[in-house]
Amino acid sequence: MARRLAQVAKKVGVSEATVSRVLNGKPGVSDATRQAVLTALDVLGYERPTQLRGERARLVGLVLPELQNPIFPAFAEVIGGALAQRGLTPVLCTQTKGGVSEADYVDLLLQQQVSGVVFAGGLFAQADAPHEHYRRLAERRIPVVLVNAAIDGLDLPCIACDDAVAVEQAWRNLVSLGHEHIGLVLGPPDHVPSRRKRAAARAAARAAGRELADEFQESSMPRRCGRPVARLPGRQRSRPGRLPRTAAVDGRPPARPPSHGCRSPGTGPPTRPTARSPTPPRCSLCTAPPSGCGGPNRASATGR
Secondary structure (H helix, E strand, O other): OHHHHHHHHHHHOOOHHHHHHHHOOOOOOOHHHHHHHHHHHHHHOOOOOHHHOOOOOOEEEEEEOOOOOOHHHHHHHHHHHHHHHOOOEEEEEEOOOOOOOHHHHHHHHHHOOOOEEEEEOOHHHEOOOOOHHHHHHHHOOOOEEEEOOOOOOOOOOEEOOOHHHHHHHHHHHHHHOOOOEEEEEOOOOOEHHHHHHHHHHHHHHHHOOOOOOHHHEEOOOOEEOOEEOOOOOOOOOOOOOOOOOEEEOOOOOOOOOOOOOOOOOOOOOOOOOOOOOOOOOOOOOOOOOHHHOOOOOHHHHHOO
């Protein structure tokens, strides 16, 4: 008991006597200090006294599927900061392979009398996954917010982007860059956002008078060094100075190969400085020597 008082007092920055007054329900403690002590109890994993268990803690669970994908740490930083500004303490619950499941985290959060739960990605987006823990939160009237598209029937507040519009814009952008073979890198087959993106990509391809071939769709992404990896067939090698004709909608386009010169259609091959010659000024757009640049900045690069 003494150790618990000392830890809570150190966490809050008050005396052990103040913590004792809060735990015993005695007066003489401000509401802010009382709430800070109760929150410290929850954060440190101590059970509240029986007479205080009816009060819901000012804790909000933030459940993430992983931290290797950089989007999820970004979510944690923004959501955690917003909660802290409102006097709430975020409790980060990160899933790992073979570790605590999403349903187990929900049980732990319920034991801590949380005020709400935010799921930034999770099983709610997969049609074939278990969803009973979401319904259990709803039955207990715990506020829940889902980030990303969810399956039908959960009836929980959800924040998600318009997958159809996003794919349509990405598709048109890649076509405008000259890409001819556009592939999709998607999540599992039962992943709701991936289903919507696939349907939108097929519609975009049909609008352009084409069909989205199955060989240009990758749904099962193996992991290498913690990062998803997918290989799309039909990738063509590009000559220096030419953009590749294959690109992925749900990932980054293939990197442009390094080029030592730049030319426009109808111009001759680029000239390069010899190893012994002084390095000439470079074009501000393509970094090529001005004599070999056919770009719009040739005049400004050469001074003529």
